Amino acid sequence: MHVPDGFINAPVSAVTGVVAAAAVAVSLRGARRELGTSAGPGGSERTAPLAGLVAAFIFAVQMLNFPVAAGTSGHLLGGALAAILVGPYTGVLCVSVVLLMQGVLFADGGLTALGVNITDMAIVTVLVAYALFRGLVKVLPRRRGSVTAASFVAALVSVPAAAVAFTAMYAIGGTTDVSLGKVASAMIGVHVLIGIGEAVITALTVGAVIAVRPDLVYGARGLSTPLKLRVGGELVDAPAQAPAPVAARSTKKVWITGIVASVVLAGFVSFYASASPDGLEKVAHDKGIDRKAEDHAAKDSPLADYGVKDISDARLSGGLAGVIGVGATVVVGSGIFYVVRRRRDHGATRSGQVQETA
Known part of the structure; x- marks a missing residue:
């Protein structure tokens, strides 16, 4: 659903740019708390690296377009x-980093439309998905298992929600005269189907991480049911036990597994992805939304269109581009989250020093 330059006019693109910048600023502050929160001591040492890995994994899986209807494909948002x-604030940053890399390096998603894309694919999807997820949990x-089930539903709904958001932006600032009803019905219809694929990928990934390291899943924290004891014929909460020493558990295996999976998906599996246009591209072509589409400012990039310039072998070119991405x-991503984590740790240290002085 990467919106190219020219689909949305300059005023609306500017407004969404301001919205996106504000959301990123708020998310940077919120991510300080999320990156320092975990099920035990040493939380920031585990969550900050995971956040960079999540961004890379999303980039890789977004290269895997899957067929959803005749002549149409979809991909993970x-x-x-x-x-x-990794949490809603950090999640907004993860998807924003992916969109920035795609726009600058691969000419995917317009640069003047970066605010539109961040608003639609990062802010809307995260807000809708996480709100629904928390409600279901x-x-x-x-x-x-409830976390996995809730993630399926949340992901499923988030995709058509993004389609609705794009339709609203098009209604306000679309550059072509196309019936809004036709745009809305086409966008929502195809993205409901894409949402099913999003839900499957999300639930499988969340379920896999929970199976091996539930302490690393932000949405799974605080779900343990207190142990009950019968005392005098009444059920009471058992005394709290000291937390297990989870800080000693290394994230090295998770990191290696995640990076290897991302490289394999982007560097090899992506070659077999559907070549059909994605939902927005198909709707834009069929309904005439793309009549005023503009060439991407980075169309001459060495990695434009997810291929390495001057390498004629399509498999090798696409694979190298994926690995580079x-x-x-x-x-x-890891650099940004490391800086955010360091600022949080520095702030916590200064706060502790002030309290000791007082």
Whole structure:
């Protein structure tokens, strides 16, 4: 659902740019808390690296377009996945980093439309998915399977929600005269189907991480049911036990597994992805939304269109581009989250020093 330059006019693009910048600023502050929160001591040492890995994984999976209808494909948006794994604020940053890398390096998604894309694919999907996810987790049984089920529903709904958001932006600032009803019905219809694929990918990924390291899943924290003891004929909460020493558990295996999976998906599996246009591209072509589409400012980039310039072999060119994209995303993402974590730790240290002085 990457919106190219020219679909949305300059005023609306500017407004969404301001909205996106404000959301990123708020998310940077919120991510300080999320990156320092975990099920035990040493939380920031585990969650900050995971956040960079999540961004790289989303980049990789977004290269895997899957068929959803005749001549149409879809791909992961990633807002629900990121929010559930690392938290909503950090999730917004993860998807924003992915969109920035795609726009600058691969000419995917317009640069003047970056605010539109961040608003639609990062902010809307994260807000809708995480709000629905938290609501479902509160009413479902307090167990790991409920987290997986809630992630499926949240991801499913987040995709058509993003389609509705794009339709609203098009209604206000669309550059072509196309019936809004036709745009809305086409966008929502196809993205409901894409949402099913998003839900499956999200639930499988969340379930896999929960199975091996539930302490690393932000959305799964605080779900353990207190142990009950019968005393004098009444059930009472058992005395709290000291937390297990989870700080000693290394994230090295998770990191290696995640990076290898991302490289394999982007560097090899992506070659077999559907070549059909995605939902927005198909609707734009069929309904005439793309009549005023503009060439991307980075169309001559060495990595434009997810291929390495001057390498004629399509498999090798696309694979190298994918691997480079994963590497660039994990480096930029991890760098940002490391700085955010350091600022949080520095702030906490200064606060402690002030309290000791007082």
